[in-house]
Structures are given as structure tokens and as C-alpha cells.
Amino acid sequence: MTYSAAAALQAAIYGRLTGFPALAGVLVLDATPPGVGPDTFVLIGPEVVNDRSDASGKGADHVFSVAVISKATGFRAAKLVAGAVSDALTGSGMTLTTGRLVYLAFVQARARRLGEGGVRRIDMTFRARVEI
Numbered sequence: 001m002t003y004s005a006a007a008a009l010q011a012a013i014y015g016r017l018t019g020f021p022a023l024a025g026v027l028v029l030d031a032t033p034p035g036v037g038p039d040t041f042v043l044i045g046p047e048v049v050n051d052r053s054d055a056s057g058k059g060a061d062h063v064f065s066v067a068v069i070s071k072a073t074g075f076r077a078a079k080l081v082a083g084a085v086s087d088a089l090t091g092s093g094m095t096l097t098t099g100r101l102v103y104l105a106f107v108q109a110r111a112r113r114l115g116e117g118g119v120r121r122i123d124m125t126f127r128a129r130v131e132i
């Protein structure tokens with residue numbers, strides 16, 4: 001098993017999201033901002049990594065989440081950002097500094113209201129296969 005490409009995968013995801021034109025002006029983070037925070041932001045979240053090594057070499061499946069959190073009224077604004085995130089990540093391949101991204105696919109999404117309903121959160125799950 002190898003976890004050696006995890007940081008490279010996260011960096012590539014961050015780079016793709018921050019450079020994607022449809023997400024211009026949307027803050028991309030890997031930790032919830034302290035205090036009030038922006039009205040809408042993207043949060044690169046947790047991951048689960050499973051070994052996919054075989055006789056041909058080392059590899060791993062990375063199942064990770066990306067959340068869109070928005071204070072905008074209704075779900076529309078959050079869904080537009082979530083759609084852009086999905087388009088950005090499932091578009092053309094990304095180059096990693098460690099390993100090679102074999103594929104990256106959307107798995108599922110869950111949209112919900114937080115607290116008293118003033119904040120919307122969409123959690124999207126993606127699966128990436130990396131070979132070393």
C-alpha cells in the first residue's frame with residue numbers, strides 16, 4: 001500500500017479548483033475558516049484510501065469529499081458552485097507531482113441545511129485512482 005501520493009493529489013485538486021474559471025472568486029480551503037467566514041466557499045475534506053497495489057506496481061484508491069458551504073438563500077447558489085466543482089474535477093486529467101492519476105470520478109452528493117436552515121451544505125464524494 002502507498003499513501004505517498006495523497007498530498008500531491010490534494011495539491012492537484014486545489015490547483016484545479018482555484019484555477020477553474022467557473023469558480024473564480026470562490027474561496028477554496030482545506031479547513032473551515034475561523035469566525036464568520038465567506039458567504040460561499042469550497043472545502044476540500046476528508047478522504048479514505050485503500051490499497052490497490054498489484055504485481056505491476058503500487059497504487060491506491062482515494063475516496064475524498066469536497067463540500068460547498070453557502071449562506072445564500074436557497075440551494076441554487078450552492079448547487080451552481082457544486083456543479084462547477086464537479087465539472088472541474090471530472091474534466092481532463094490532472095498532473096500530480098507524485099504518482100499518476102489514472103481516473104477521477106464523481107460518486108455521490110448530499111445537499112442539506114445546517115443548523116436553523118440559514119446555511120446550505122453540499123457534500124460531494126469523488127473517487128481517484130493513483131498509481132506510483
